[in-house]
Amino acid sequence: MMILHSIFRRACKIRKNICKNVYVGMLCTKQSKFCFVTAVRSHSSGSCTDITSCCLKDVFEQWTKEFELHKISEPKTSAEIIIAHVLGYKTLYFVDKKYTTLTTSEINTVNKLCQLRLARMPVQYVIEEWDFHDLTLKMRPPVLIPRPETEELASLCTKTFTQTEDMPVRTFLEIGPGTGAISIYLLKTFSKMCGVALDISSHACKLTSENAATVGVSDRLSVMEGDYHLDNVVQQLAKHGPYDLIVSNPPYITAEEMKNLQPEILW
DSSP states (O other): OHHHHHHHHHHHHHTTTOTTTEEEEEEOOSSOTTEEEEEEEOTTTOOEEEEOOEEHHHHHHHHHHHHHHTTOSSHHHHHHHHHHHHHTOSOSTTSOTTTOEEOHHHHHHHHHHHHHHHTTOOHHHHHTEEEETTEEEEOOTTSOOOOHHHHHHHHHHHTTOOOOTTOOOEEEEEESOTTTHHHHHHHHHOSSEEEEEEESOHHHHHHHHHHHHHHTOGGGEEEEESOTTSHHHHHHHHHHOOOSEEEEOOOOOOHHHHTTSOTTTTO
C-alpha cells in the first residue's frame, strides 16, 4: 500500500510535465461512475498499469460538484460525511485528502451511497446512523430523524434530576420515541433510572429496542407498541407508573407547511 501511495503521489506531481507517460483521469464503469484512476505507461512495452486506489481529494471534489449540480442541500457536507463514513471516520477534518487514496471497493461503496443522496435521501438514512449528544444511534426510514431541538429537549429533561449516590430510582414515560434518542440519553445519563417508551409504529419500536441494546440500556427500558388513546394501553402504562417525568417530541409540522419543505424532510 505504501508503494502504491508513493507511485500515486509521484504520478500526480509529474502528470503536467510528462503527459505522454502519465494519465490521471476519471474511469466511468457500470460499477463505478466516478472512479478516478492514475495510470502509468511503461516505456518498454507501452502497456498501461492501473493503480486501483483513488485520490480522496478528487472523489470528494467530484461528488461535491455533482451534488451542487443537482441542487442537493449542503453538498460539501454531504460528500464529506458519506466518504468519511465509508473510511470509518466521523469527519475528514484530520484526513489528508491530497495523499489519501480509496480502494476500488471503497469507491464503489461511496458511489452507491452518493447515488442515494442524489435521490434526496437524507444523509442520516444514507449512512444509517447519526450522533445524538455523545451517542451514535441507528437511523432508517420511516422512523423520523432526531432534530437539534430534540437534543435540546433531552438536555432539558436531564436538568429535572440530579445524579447522586442516594438518588432513588426514577421512572419516565416517553410517548413517540422514534429512534429512542431521548429515552436512551436519559438512561445513559442516569444509572438509577428506568423508563417506558410507547410508540404506535412497529418500525419505531424495533429501532428504539435496537438502539437501546447497542448503547447497553435495554434492561432498563420497556418498549411498548400501541396507541395511548386506547384504554387498554393506558392501563398497561399505569402498571409501570407513577412516572417522575413524561416527555414527548411528536412531529409538529402542519400539512400546509409540508408543501414547502425540502424533499429530504418528506422522505
